[in-house]
Amino acid sequence: MFLLLLTLVISCTAPKTDPHYTEMPEESRFTKITLVEKLDEPMELEVLPDGKVLFIERKGKLKLYDPEGSVTAVVGSLAVYPENEDGLLGLAVDPSFSQNGWLYLYYAPSGPESINRLSRFDFKDGILDNSSEKIMLEIPVFRGCCHSGGSLEFGPSGNLFLSLGDDTSPFASDNYNPIDERPGRAEAFDAQRSSGNSNDLRGSILRIKPKSDGTYTIPEGNLFPPGTPNTRPEIYVLGNRNPFRISLDQKTGYLYWGEVGPDAAKDSIGRGPKGHDEINQAKEAGFYGWPYFVGDNKAYWHYDFEKEISNFQYDPAGPVNNSPNNAGVNVLPPARKALIWYPYDASEEFPLLGEGGRNAMAGPVFYSDTYRKTEGTFPPYFDGKLLIYDWMRNWIFLVTMDDNGDYQKMEPFMPSTTFDKPIDMQFGKDGSLYILEYGTFWNSQNDDAGLYRITFSEGNRAPIVRAFADKNKGAAPLKVSFSSEGSFDHDLDDQLTYSWSFEGDNRVQSTLPNPSYSFESPGQYRVKLSLQDSEGAVSEAFVDIQVGNEPPKVSINLKNNKSFYWEEDNYLHYEVSVTDLEDGSVGKGIEPEEVLVTSTYLEAGYDLVLASEGHQQLFDLPGKTLMEGSDCYACHALDKASVGPTFLEITAKYDGQDVKNKLIGTVIDGGGGIWGDRQMPAHPQLNRDGVGQMIDYILSLEKDGTVGISNYLDTKGSIALDKHGESFGQYILTASYQDKGASGMDPIIGREQIQLRYAKVLAAEADGFQDAAKANNQGSFLIKFTSDSAFLQFKDIDFKGIKYLTFELDPANTSGKLEFRLGSSEGQLLAETPVLSKRDKLDDTDKRWMEVRVNISEQVVQDDVFIVFRGDSKTSIWNGFLLNTVYFGK
Template identity: 55%
Template sequence: MKSLFAIILFSAMLTIFSSCQTEEEKFVTEKPEDSRFTKVALVEKLDEPMELEVLSDGRVIFIERKGKVKMYEPSNGGTKEIGFLNVYFDGEDGLLGLAKDPGFDKNNWIYLYYAPVGPVSINRLSRFTLVEDMIDMSSEKIMLEIPHFRGCCHSGGSIEFDHKGNLFLSLGDDTTPFESDSFNPIDERKGRPENVDAQRSSGNSNDLRGGILRITPQADGTYTIPEGNLFPVGTPDTRPEIYVKGNRNPFRISVDQKNGYLYWGEVGPDATKDSLQRGPRGYDEVNQAKKAGFFGWPYLIANNKPYWYYDFDKQQSIFEYDPKAPVNNSPNNTGVKQLPPAQPAFIWYPYADSEEFPQLGSGGRNAMAGPVYYHDLFPKTEVKFPKYYHGKLFIYDWMRNWIFTVTMDENSDLDSMERFLPTVVFDKPVDMQFGPDGSLYVLEYGTYWSAQNDDSGLYKIEFSAGNRKPVAKAAADKNQGAAPFTVQFSSAGSMDFDEGDSLLTYGWDFEGTGKIQSKERNPTFTYEKTGIFKPTLTVTDNEGKIDTYQLEVTVGNEPPVITIQMDKNQSFYWENPVLDYQVTVTDREDGVIPMDKIMVTWDYLKNGFDRVEAAEGHQQEMPSATLLGQNLTVKSGCNACHGIDNPSIGPSYASVAVKYENNPEGKNYLVQKITNGGGGVWGERQMPSHSHLPKGDIESMVDYVLSLSPNKQSNPKNRIAAQGVLNLNQHAKRDLNGTYLLTVSYQDKGANEIAPILRREQVVLRNPMLLAADADYFEGTAKANWQDTKMVKFTESRSYIVFNGIDLREVKKMVFSLDPNKKSGWFEVRVGGVDGKLIGKTPVLSEENRPKSKQTKWFDYSLKIEETNGREDLYIIFHTETGVDIWGSFLMNTVRFKPD
């Protein structure tokens, strides 16, 4: 009895102790459940994201393969382009690597690895300086240029720093995998292309390719060689920058920030079976280098499984390579013949189930290495990972969409592995890094290679040991009007991660009094007084944690209402039509507006038009002839430093316009100033160079800025009457981008001490041939890159694209330019929604029933549709019963609208 009583007492005490444990103590040895982690989407639908860097203040810089450098700003949830490199992006090249300098907070230096456009086939490592969050292109310090065979394959390109300030750069073997039966490419025959023998790169001590470099950048843009690299400085026929050698495609690397150990994922060859006369099947590897070394390729793989030396002339296998003494006798080798002993992989796995690491599964593979987490390197925050992950290495696979954590012993040797967040979906993770708050940032490429994927994005994974605060979201159906002004508010999007949304309580302060005026989720409130109000939503969970969201409502001045009447289609033009139009404007306070007070402009934009919405309350009227320049200033990031009417980091556009509008050389001066950068005119701030932009774009930007002078707003050259006839006669027959733009704007006089309100309406008339990739919304699709254009891949049944606000008057047919791409399926055309009214449907289309006479990649399918009146959101929905996969997926190039 005593023994039983002691057991019961001990069990009760253990239960009490367990319940009294702090969360900090609980998750030291106990693995947290997946629900403790929250994956937060920061920005999605990126165009081939590659690498990221989290800054000390939580901002995130990331790159896209075609040359864009972007910055996510947590303060406003926005993303802006901070630089662009003109890169060669065919094959596996492009803008591949990014790292911030260890002293970034003081020097604003970043490092980029990219393939510059030009006749010389090289990849380049350069340092750039950020000036006011924009890359100063003139600041480039070229550190290394590495020859690279363009078009194929294995570029590597990952950049990381260690805690001592050394920069590591990974380089692929620059060798095709398609000429060696998916085994080791060691074709030494004369007259063969240079990229069929990896012994000239990975096995060559005098070549940087197929290795991971370690250098120490200097302030002047040069670098020195740290102690301990693979070949000491001065060793004949070697490059001292090499830290590890014998790599095939080390696509993602990381460095332990305490002990300096290097980790990387090695993307292996494709052979699916061992060959008695060629060597082992393909394996991907995760490697660890505690010191400099040679890691085997193209002579060994995995845990030093040897390949045979294969004579491609005689088609004979001569001998197996010796991991203890690999020798490079290739005539393409310019380095030493006797290589260091080969180091085995840390982790390795084939396409099939792995005998050594069965938990890694089977299937496609693309190994990558993430960071080692140290709990004590981050301050105490509510979102940092727990001590359970202290000292663990995060590895991930781009193809298998998993993340594993690797536990190591006291010698940093492999102990065990376990899946991280198996219940969370990851879509081709391509880079990851712990931020300054101890949360994990993950960059996801998305499903399809060489595509702008809908499921790509930048995400943040936060841990919560206890209760997480809720998330408040608020919106209003309108925010400007005359008193009495009734507003419908919404709390849609507010949520709680722990207890569910149903337990949240809501409090609305409509007038900024500090008092709760409504506890409804979606209340209606009528403002009786005039003024500018800051309605605030407060959301509270059941443990008292709160979050707030603030809006702005202006009461006292009703916005003007603009009406445009046309007798024909308001989305497209066919041939050279003549259109009748009439514009009217009414305003509650100003009454019916005389026609001569309405600003109406008519323009033709040869290169097309990207719609840019006017800021609420914007006080300047904008001639449509300069809207192209406006778009370009937005795209180039100029608005990050300049306001239209108010100075920001730099002067306002209006101030610049007034200063130079009467100077005959003013335009040329501003073009040169924007191209070259500089400062001193408006203060000490330096404007970065924009020499990467085409001169014509910069000239359009200057035209836009000069147009904003208050002295030029009253009578632009392209102003037309408020009623009349429009001639669409400026486009060439094959000018697919040409756009006609009718812009109507009116700024009222203001009322009740509320500032004047500008309203603008536009009719954009386009060529009826539209790129599918230019649709307004995509669901379940990818924008696949092919040559110099994009097409849409439909990646699942019921995936679709949407063109918003299409005027279907006069439209009786649609023509799809398609490539079944070895799949079959059919399309529905609906209006108003994915389940909206059906106005057209194709039969099942496939390779078998495409027109036999067509030799091109695309074939046209003409579809009759039911004519409708007015503007509609147009849904083009793909259906299939045979499925799609990562390689084969139905493609659409263009959509054409026809009147007959």
């Protein structure tokens, strides 16, 4: 008996040796699985006990995802007021949902009354029963702006929590705290009437105990005991701006929430701190500062909007609300600090969170012993840890607490995985993580909005699957070659089984890695590749194929070289041809004016990024690329209404005006008043040059959304090459044709684009590199070859008229030669330099670069070319052979 007890003690107290108890597993052990996409503003989700997933969309729909068959259906709908930030906002299921079928919705009902409503509904036979609605709470609101909150969650004691925003416009207080006490401003501009008001439910997180009859009671421990004069007993946490997503630790009962903060770009003496977002923790009821404090109780000033003077700075130990719009107590509880806080720019306290736009949200706390163990269950390393995420920055972090429940550390979760505006997440009963993603554009239906599941693989990992097609569109019958190139398995010993389903009916029609298939009938087909390893783990990828309409072929024929121009060139002579299987050709079924031909000139230093907006498929200035990497598209779109004005509205408003510097200042520092009461948040993390490129892009837009271009051209003609001067930028010629569709399939755009660059090309602008390091030396962007057989690659070079090459190079402290090869680094040798060393420069020490010319004896049409270095053993990253430019001479 003693030995048995000893064995039990040892087994309970021995340290866990499984690394998944003590170390964050590598990202490859987590798999993000797409369940459904193309949602319309998804807001909150609930994973049901049977594995189905309920979720809501802001415009009023309740949807159910059924993993059996991967089917998503609309199972309910509410008539909502969907303007601004209102609509169907919150969803929770009763702790006894399996027995009673109750679910709770927080929404803005349609109609003239400005209220938001918390109601309980019956969910019967998989359908929302609207007639069963029991209204639990109605909250008067101002329907003119924002900050609605609306997150619903149950705690471990069966208490229901509801988050409410301050319902206050942030657009008339210079992005600091909105405490405008002037007469007539109370309805929308003084957050002291809500977040600072103990007698108002807005700007707080409520905690109530639902009863079976649809009413509720007040649990003990809320901020203001029932019967306290000038208070609402439902308030658990007061002093919030926009607590958009909340969560409850189901063991400790601690409340967590993300607080979306104000937009000021910098600290201001007399006004207060710059804006911060917060992750908050409430172990018990409390006041969390807004609109008097932010972050770790950084204090605002009492500002007199009438006299435009600052009177005093608020004291977090004894905040006082003396606003004439306050209906609650004057002396508020001491303000509590945030758990985590961060501004637009880099955070001193939490530098891992980066910089940029902000929308902090709180996710769930994980406990492995509360979930049934499955293949996808998260590991014990996550026990007691909080997931936090940011809607704007698209990251997820894992936060560890100490034994007292206080912040200890954070670490990124799946940092290499793409998340598109995560807006809610919850662990299912199987211990895997379900995530709703809102998608790119605010206030829009987004194709990248979806429901996803993240699973963990403790031992064997699911394969990584990739699927591609050599063509995605064409006339019937359409033969397509498919490829699984890039698919692999982390567990290298596994044997992989390929299963292709071409007709969308899950029939396995090929088990080859790279099959071909002929689609005989017009239609839209979703081809699925399932990849299964030897232990049964499966991953899937999809390819969409459109059959019935052959893409048009567009060609630009030039008398000139198609890759380069030279100083002596005056004109570019061109002719555009178009052929389409269904429509015909130019002059024979296709009118010349249906073919859009455009030209433009880009200054040196601009990169081309292909786009497809509307009929034109042109180029984008680098500003569009920069915007796609920022938070611009969260509030703006090309031509769809969103939080801010569309880009086309901005272009039209400032047409012909010299406003670039003004708009740069507005983007960086914030501003408002131009587009109603909406205000541009500050972006102090952006640099002026980058913002200037964004403004250039917006102001260059045409009415149809294409990038600013010269007049449309004829299908045959000449273009003057007279814009480059000494800058030697690029001339761009683009032709596109959108066909008329066929066999019920959508129209398809065909295009070709010619990019002419000056014949003297920087080595650093090559398309490919191997053992060749980019460096910036004395103002020249050069390439350093760091080993024998290092090379540069220039893709698809036209050799028409090219007779020789001139290299600007410096052997530095090594020696070697350059070879000019065709097709690959070991391909046909067209030319080579002699072996060169540092001593070859001694005759001309004043020049930075040697110029070495080599002739090309053979005529080549068009191909990839490789500049290959052949050097000695001294060549290294420290002792390399330098190349500055290559001149393609004729």
